[in-house]
Amino acid sequence: MTRSAYFRLAALALLTLFLSPTVQAAPLSIAQLMTNLAKAPQGAAAFTEKKFISILEQPVESSGELLFIAPARLEKRTLKPRPETMVLDGDTLTLERGRRKHVLQLKDYPEVAGMIESIRATLAGDRKALERVYHLALDGDTERWALLLTPLDAKVGKVIARIQMSGSRDVVRSVEILQADGDSSLMTIEKRAP
Amino acid sequence: MIHSRRNGITAIVLWLIFLLACAGIISRTHFTTDLSAFLPRSPTPEQQLLMDQLRDGLASRLILVGIEGADAPTRARLSKQIAQRLRADPTFASVNNGEPVNAERDRAYLFDHRYLLSPAVTPERFSEAGLHAALGDSIDLLASPAGLLVKSILPRDPTGEMVLLLDQLNSGSQPSLIEGAWASRDGTRALMLMQTRASGSDTDAQQHAMAVIQQAFNQAAGATAAAQLVMTGPGVFSVTSRDTIKRQVTRLSILSLALIATLLLLVYRSFSALGLGLLPVVSGALAGIAAVSLGFGEVHGITLGFGTALIGEAVDYSIYLFVQSEQNPADRQNWLKRHWPTIRLGVLTSIAGFASLLLSGFPGLAQLGLYAIAGLVAAATVTRFVLPSLLPANFRIHDVSAIGLILSCAVQRAAVLRWPAAIVLLAACAIVVANRDSLWNDKIASLSPVSQADVELDTRLRADMGAPDVRYLVVASGADRESVLRTSEQVSARLQSLVEQGELAGFESPSRYLPSAAMQRTRQNSLPDRPELETRLAQAVQGLPVRAQLFTPFLDDAAAARSQPVLQAADLQQTSMAMAVDALLIQQKQQWRALLPLTAPAGVDINADHLRTALGGMPNVLFVDMKAESDRLYSGYLNEAIGLSLGGLAAIIGLLLVVFRSPLRVLRIITPLAAAVITVTAGLSLLGQQMIILHLVGLLLVVAVGSNYALFFDRPDPHTPILPRTLASMLFASLTTVAGFGLLAFSNVSILQAMGVTVAPGVILALMYSAIFARQSDACPSNV
Numbered sequence: 004m005t006r007s008a009y010f011r012l013a014a015l016a017l018l019t020l021f022l023s024p025t026v027q028a029a030p031l032s033i034a035q036l037m038t039n040l041a042k043a044p045q046g047a048a049a050f051t052e053k054k055f056i057s058i059l060e061q062p063v064e065s066s067g068e069l070l071f072i073a074p075a076r077l078e079k080r081t082l083k084p085r086p087e088t089m090v091l092d093g094d095t096l097t098l099e100r101g102r103r104k105h106v107l108q109l110k111d112y113p114e115v116a117g118m119i120e121s122i123r124a125t126l127a128g129d130r131k132a133l134e135r136v137y138h139l140a141l142d143g144d145t146e147r148w149a150l151l152l153t154p155l156d157a158k159v160g161k162v163i164a165r166i167q168m169s170g171s172r173d174v175v176r177s178v179e180i181l182q183a184d185g186d187s188s189l190m191t192i193e194k195r196a197p
Numbered sequence: 198m199i200h201s202r203r204n205g206i207t208a209i210v211l212w213l214i215f216l217l218a219c220a221g222i223i224s225r226t227h228f229t230t231d232l233s234a235f236l237p238r239s240p241t242p243e244q245q246l247l248m249d250q251l252r253d254g255l256a257s258r259l260i261l262v263g264i265e266g267a268d269a270p271t272r273a274r275l276s277k278q279i280a281q282r283l284r285a286d287p288t289f290a291s292v293n294n295g296e297p298v299n300a301e302r303d304r305a306y307l308f309d310h311r312y313l314l315s316p317a318v319t320p321e322r323f324s325e326a327g328l329h330a331a332l333g334d335s336i337d338l339l340a341s342p343a344g345l346l347v348k349s350i351l352p353r354d355p356t357g358e359m360v361l362l363l364d365q366l367n368s369g370s371q372p373s374l375i376e377g378a379w380a381s382r383d384g385t386r387a388l389m390l391m392q393t394r395a396s397g398s399d400t401d402a403q404q405h406a407m408a409v410i411q412q413a414f415n416q417a418a419g420a421t422a423a424a425q426l427v428m429t430g431p432g433v434f435s436v437t438s439r440d441t442i443k444r445q446v447t448r449l450s451i452l453s454l455a456l457i458a459t460l461l462l463l464v465y466r467s468f469s470a471l472g473l474g475l476l477p478v479v480s481g482a483l484a485g486i487a488a489v490s491l492g493f494g495e496v497h498g499i500t501l502g503f504g505t506a507l508i509g510e511a512v513d514y515s516i517y518l519f520v521q522s523e524q525n526p527a528d529r530q531n532w533l534k535r536h537w538p539t540i541r542l543g544v545l546t547s548i549a550g551f552a553s554l555l556l557s558g559f560p561g562l563a564q565l566g567l568y569a570i571a572g573l574v575a576a577a578t579v580t581r582f583v584l585p586s587l588l589p590a591n592f593r594i595h596d597v598s599a600i601g602l603i604l605s606c607a608v609q610r611a612a613v614l615r616w617p618a619a620i621v622l623l624a625a626c627a628i629v630v631a632n633r634d635s636l637w638n639d640k641i642a643s644l645s646p647v648s649q650a651d652v653e654l655d656t657r658l659r660a661d662m663g664a665p666d667v668r669y670l671v672v673a674s675g676a677d678r679e680s681v682l683r684t685s686e687q688v689s690a691r692l693q694s695l696v697e698q699g700e701l702a703g704f705e706s707p708s709r710y711l712p713s714a715a716m717q718r719t720r721q722n723s724l725p726d727r728p729e730l731e732t733r734l735a736q737a738v739q740g741l742p743v744r745a746q747l748f749t750p751f752l753d754d755a756a757a758a759r760s761q762p763v764l765q766a767a768d769l770q771q772t773s774m775a776m777a778v779d780a781l782l783i784q785q786k787q788q789w790r791a792l793l794p795l796t797a798p799a800g801v802d803i804n805a806d807h808l809r810t811a812l813g814g815m816p817n818v819l820f821v822d823m824k825a826e827s828d829r830l831y832s833g834y835l836n837e838a839i840g841l842s843l844g845g846l847a848a849i850i851g852l853l854l855v856v857f858r859s860p861l862r863v864l865r866i867i868t869p870l871a872a873a874v875i876t877v878t879a880g881l882s883l884l885g886q887q888m889i890i891l892h893l894v895g896l897l898l899v900v901a902v903g904s905n906y907a908l909f910f911d912r913p914d915p916h917t918p919i920l921p922r923t924l925a926s927m928l929f930a931s932l933t934t935v936a937g938f939g940l941l942a943f944s945n946v947s948i949l950q951a952m953g954v955t956v957a958p959g960v961i962l963a964l965m966y967s968a969i970f971a972r973q974s975d976a977c978p979s980n981v
Contacts, residue, residue: 052340054340056339063340063742065340085340
């Protein structure tokens with residue numbers, strides 16, 4: 004695997020970053036969900052992520068903290084099993100593990116950029132940006148919704164089969180990613196008291 | 198009379214032959230401008246290494262390129278276009294701009310030889326416990342975003358050797374990528390790093406490389422008027438300093454010739470006198486260059502710069518002849534009798550002063566000494582033996598006795614200034630003593646002809662690039678490649694522990710990319726045979742979420758690695774590691790050297806003592822701090838030059854004592870010279886200019902030139918007045934000297950400027966002090 008593929012996939016994992024505060028009720032359309040999500044300026048949460056990898060007998064688990072600061076900063080701080088940090092700020096993605104640190108520019112990795120911008124677009128409630136890369140389908144009601152993202156872009160489609168985010172009102176509870184090779188991951192998010 | 202006429206013709210013929218010979222030698226002379234003039238003639242091992250590195254080390258061959266202006270996509274496109282073109286050009290050993298051109302081959306080299314290359318391959322690593330731990334780590338990595346890297350290779354590389362090798366390879370900080378090409382941190386500049394095949398000391402080749410880069414930039418399809426190319430690096434520096442020195446020396450020679458010619462025309466009011474007066478100068482300059490060329494095999498640009506200034510000094514002799522002897526041949530015979538001995542003594546004192554420089558271990562300084570001696574002797578000889586015969590019978594210059602008379606009266610009154618002069622001198626002494634610790638600049642950088650702006654550009658690009666400054670090096674020497682690689686492995690082990698203690702940020706080693714054959718075999722022997730490895734692996738996976746069957750490819754690879762042929766240098770070809778090994782592993786005649794550049798922790802210097810202790814006792818291993826070494830080298834020279842100058846002064850005093858046999862008289866001659874030297878030194882100190890070695894040469898020149906004045910003022914009998922014509926000639930002589938050296942003071946090459954600011958005021962002061970402290974005659978003379 005080349006280094007750029009590594010970063011592409013690492014960035015992909017950022018897709019699993021999520022949060023959103025404030026709450027509203029009532030029946031739900033994509034437009035409304037977006038509006039609700041857009042109202043969240045920032046938030047911190049704990050996450051647990053399970054990866055189901057074909058070559059392993061059991062899923063591997065990791066956990067840590069998530070932080071979103073609108074409009075453009077996402078942080079994923081993994082604490083277990085190994086400390087690791089991933090920060091997306093503007094167009095710059097920074098990865099740190101042990102003493103190693105990588106800094107890269109999103110626009111050098113168009114496939115990754117498409118996916119990550121989409122996630123940020125979701126958090127920012129930017130439906131237009133989201134629909135440039137994904138086909139959106141919303142299921143359920145305000146209390147219990149599920150947003151299904153299917154890549155439109157072929158490059159993204161080579162890595163990702165689909166992403167399903169589910170939540171309640173304006174809070175994202177879980178992000179499930181199905182990779183094109185059949186491996187998958189499920190991230191569950193517990194919002195912490197502010 | 199006929200006899201003297203025949204002598205004159207003989208002298209002229211000899212002189213012409215001499216000039217032809219000089220011209221012949223000069224036409225075959227090699228001119229340099231690099232730092233070689235400042236490197237020692239008999240170096241220590243550390244100095245030898247320093248010199249080799251400066252001449253053709255890794256760092257000397259790097260050219261850092263920046264593309265500025267326009268927008269980021271344009272800059273990146275230009276960078277890629279230039280790189281594509283230059284990669285095909287044999288001028289460059291490598292061209293890097295962050296594009297992954299060798300990525301596939303690099304990856305294949307590392308992956309296929311991971312068990313020979315990885316420092317983690319030890320018998321313990323492949324024991325049950327070792328395998329269990331390594332597998333656990335790899336599975337942890339799977340959980341991380343980086344895990345996607347290892348997912349596909351886990352069955353073949355469960356112990357994670359590849360990840361370790363990649364981490365090691367990327368340990369240097371690299372610039373970030375913008376639009377697929379390296380860019381500065383602030384994103385305003387695209388960056389490229391090139392390595393020339395030619396060594397950094399090959400200035401012509403470096404100039405060619407720069408031209409090739411510039412051409413590639415100009416002809417790149419993406420070039421726009423807004424985009425600009427900047428270059429820096431040791432080779433670039435030698436090219437630009439050569440250009441600067443060449444340009445300045447040319448301009449200064451023309452200017453000072455023009456200035457001196459104007460001055461002489463004003464005095465002589467005769468073109469033939471001007472032309473004749475310049476003959477000794479030209480002869481002196483040719484003799485100087487030819488002598489240096491013969492003595493050193495090459496002539497440094499600085500020596501030529503010094504030569505232009507010496508024009509102003511060499512022209513003095515013809516001034517003395519023309520002005521002091523004035524109007525008729527009989528008078529000139531009289532001049533030879535009356536004044537020539539004084540001038541000859543002046544030339545001898547100059548030689549005595551400069552001869553000391555010949556002993557310098559610093560070829561640059563010795564060149565100046567030789568040039569000055571040869572030039573002055575030739576100029577004086579031509580003035581004495583050739584020039585009088587060349588003068589036409591009706592030769593006349595403008596009558597300057599009016600100026601002489603005015604000077605005469607001024608000199609009479611100069612005694613009034615004795616007390617003020619004494620006070621100034623005392624103050625100067627006080628300043629010199631008070632600032633004695635900061636008088637000298639002992640940094641070698643002070644000699645560099647590179648401009649401040651260029652140095653700043655270099656610092657900026659280096660910081661952007663994270664390029665190694667190659668200040669600290671560990672060097673392992675040995676008889677063959679294998680032995681230096683083995684030594685570097687031992688050194689690496691000790692350095693690694695310093696990295697872990699935080700003493701070092703990191704280091705490079707050729708053995709990282711090409712381990713010694715012995716080390717490779719040791720690693721092969723660390724791998725158990727296949728049945729044994731299979732058994733251990735079955736135990737190792739206990740408690741881990743994987744099945745042993747998954748790792749069959751690993752068993753295959755490990756078994757193959759056990760009998761794999763060991764890596765040779767040739768296996769590296771076409772990978773980006775080849776360049777690193779080329780740069781770090783050097784064969785010189787029968788000697789091999791491995792270089793291990795060290796990186797200091799951010800913001801801290803490396804503690805040399807700790808390092809030497811850590812490496813203590815290893816034979817053939819040397820730790821070198823290049824900066825400290827070069828500064829030490831230079832300050833050694835400075836001390837040597839100060840000693841030699843004092844020796845020169847002693848030689849002058851000795852010479853005068855032998856000639857005059859009167860300590861008091863010698864004291865009277867020396868006092869104004871010493872006063873001038875002290876005053877100039879104090880003045881430089883007041884102006885905040887720290888003296889470098891060339892200031893010292895300047896001071897020596899002040900003594901040499903000033904001794905002529907002091908000798909003219911010196912008379913055994915105080916009642917004999919100094920002839921007004923003599924005074925006038927001294928004034929003109931000092932004016933031409935000031936004009937010649939004064940121009941140097943405006944040079945932006947620090948070494949030329951240093952001589953200028955010392956000699957120009959020093960000569961005037963020497964003349965004034967000589968007049969003020971001369972013994973007084975009784976009255977203003979009415980006429981000659």
